[in-house]
Amino acid sequence: DAGVIQSPRHEVTEMGQEVTLRCKPISGHNSLFWYRQTMMRGLELLIYFNNNVPIDDSGMPEDRFSAKMPNASFSTLKIQRTQQEDSAVYLCASSLDPVPLETQYFGPGTRLLVL
């Protein structure tokens, strides 16, 4: 079975530009998570979707960050007006309900570098 798929794997952009990160969860999973991973702050939950509906976006750092899940097989995380502090690994994970008893399956991540 294919796992969680993320694209691109690496993204290099200049400050002020916009980037869109993509995630395809495991088929049949109805929960999807976006995390940010940095050396300084560790793993941070950005947003949680259940059945394509955003349940908790309290971890989204600023209005520059937005996420969508138009259908059960696709989600995007968009960062506008990127800043150097946005450089991080962005991980997408999916799971069956009920979380957290069910395992979260992580994608390989998108490594974002903002110059």
Added chain:
Amino acid sequence: AQSVTQLGSHVSVSEGALVLLRCNYSSSVPPYLFWYVQYPNQGLQLLLKYTTGATLVKGINGFEAEFKKSETSFHLTKPSAHMSDAAEYFCAVRRLDSNYQLIWGAGTKLIIKP
């Protein structure tokens, strides 16, 4: 507030030696506890989890962990380290006020010496 503490940002062991990665948590009630592993340039993978029942939990790749309520610990062990175990290991606990959020430890990088 709940927290997870992993002792040692880096742990180095010789191949064939015992692996012990320490995790302590703070929680007013028995929590759900998890160990995840992250290999270089990959996402996290669940090694094992404790929810209820038997306090000794066996996971993949020969790892196990024991939930000790009196010590608020959930240390990860493996009897004999392999070179392929070199990775970063994360301990996590479910937030008591959430049914989906995990509180993550800072991670421990395991280095295997030949």
